[in-house]
Amino acid sequence: MASIKDVAKKAGVAASTVSKVLNNYPNVSEETKKKVEDAIRELNFIPNAAAAALSSKQTGRIALLINEKEQSQAIDEIDMQYLTGSIVRAREKHMDVQTIFFSMLKEKTYEDMVNYLRAQSIEGLVIFGLSKNDTEIMRLINSKMFKCVCVDAPVVSETASTVWVDQYKAQYDIAKEMLLHNPAKSILYLAGKKNSFVMEGRLKAINDIAKEQGITLKVEQGDFSEKKARKITLKLGRKYDLIMCASDMMAIGAMLALTDLDIFRPVAGFDGITLMGYAGKKMTTVKQDFKEIARAAIDEAESLLLGNPGKETIMPHKIVRIEYLDVIH
Amino acid sequence: MASIKDVAKKAGVAASTVSKVLNNYPNVSEETKKKVEDAIRELNFIPNAAAAALSSKQTGRIALLINEKEQSQAIDEIDMQYLTGSIVRAREKHMDVQTIFFSMLKEKTYEDMVNYLRAQSIEGLVIFGLSKNDTEIMRLINSKMFKCVCVDAPVVSETASTVWVDQYKAQYDIAKEMLLHNPAKSILYLAGKKNSFVMEGRLKAINDIAKEQGITLKVEQGDFSEKKARKITLKLGRKYDLIMCASDMMAIGAMLALTDLDIFRPVAGFDGITLMGYAGKKMTTVKQDFKEIARAAIDEAESLLLGNPGKETIMPHKIVRIEYLDVIH
DNA sequence: CTGTTAGCGCCTTCAG
């Protein structure tokens, strides 16, 4: 377990010089740099991150806050994409990442959270699936004690950034696509949770397009879950030409209800999870690239840690049509 | 950001004494202990983990090695359960956890892995979904440089433990249950990947029960994926009374094929993922509690770090029947 | 451009 001193000795320089090449300081001659690098290689030296963090007071450590949706019977593809995307990206950037689930924070006050995060020497947060109800986390973000990147929540400040797709445009695009392929007089729209940040743009979009095209629109309050969607569709599905949902899980619930009712209606979801392919035929959805979103979030976190101000990043989306029971690629 | 010194000053003792109460050393009087604890509370003091690790040379840090199964179109419920289970449990035990995906290790040699892990001050590994093909990881385990807990792989040594369900018994149990409810003369068994550790016991079990009950058994080589299972079933499903699979994903593939063929056969899976409920009716599966398995793995990792020798832990399983399109609870 | 000097916050002997 070689240390920086061993490297210094071997290279015939001072420990601080080794530190300088390790951290890409400008003032090191090519010659000594090479000597040091050779020594590092020969000794198979690996810097001790704990010591570096202790000394520099900078850990470069961020936490991933994942809101596992227990109540919506979710198939966990989205969270998993978020996780692999961010962890792999963080590794590429040599950032240290800590995964935290919302369930671990339940009942915790703002103060508890700060303590916990500080104990872990965490400097930044990437938050997935924040809703307006998460007041303690909102306090955390507003306190500016940590750099925060919020995915799917429009929180921008000096220390906070947002990464998400254009919710209005996505909902508008898919509605247009649906109406193009399925001329209709009425739409049943199953909305997600009331305090979800993503719903604002989506509701505006669906209202706008209904108005533009003179279509009857019925909006029902759902909660993103398959169960609730199934129930609502069972009750109202018969009366509308088209069913559009705020999540793929809801679309699946709607499909199951339509099967129960033994009728057919075109169904649209939102997300583009693989499971949609197993749920039924002739479905349409908005496909988001969650892995890419996560990578962008990590990039943004790094930027914030570097001292840049927060900003908004809009990620692209696609409209996908599934013709028959199969997998989305 | 109070330090141990501040606490010492406030409590009127030396820093080393504070350290002793922090780490539950025996030789501290109740009285001073109390004084110190009060000071800690008042100052809202949190020990700096990096400093402690640096000083004690013990990080208590373990890595979770997750084998995300990209090729089997997996719905990621299992991995997610593993992750939440282990991370929450590790938090309860104040252990530090690092998540690593197999994909990050691809192409990496044993030496690279050691370097990477050492750079992260990792002392122990919990490995999910190891197969016999992962030779470099096997070398890592055998090197005894890290304490290892393998989930679903029978690797037991001084520094390695195993946590899994009894594969033989589980497969035997579900086969028996299937035959009880569906008297049959022949079974089509869709096996998983050849080099999977879990298949050994399962294949033995299915062979044994077929022999015992005088049933024709046809074993086909699958790969745990829905796709392959669908293909095989399309070709052979018609000829057998029962279809049993080595994973739920395969069972879903088999169901889809049966739908294509427009025939009915009882289908059995293995795992107990939620998605099974969306795939069809009258399915049977082995339900494993992945979250509980992960918790047990963390407990075992802690035990290894404490210096205990490796051992095998067998987790319970259940047989579950799904009657109609719905969610498994 | 390089080396010296001081810590970062904590743990761990070792005296007392």
Next chain:
DNA sequence: CTGAAGGCGCTAACAG
């Protein structure tokens, strides 16, 4: 049972 002293491995001024 308690405190003083030294050091873990690295970084960050500051001299030179």
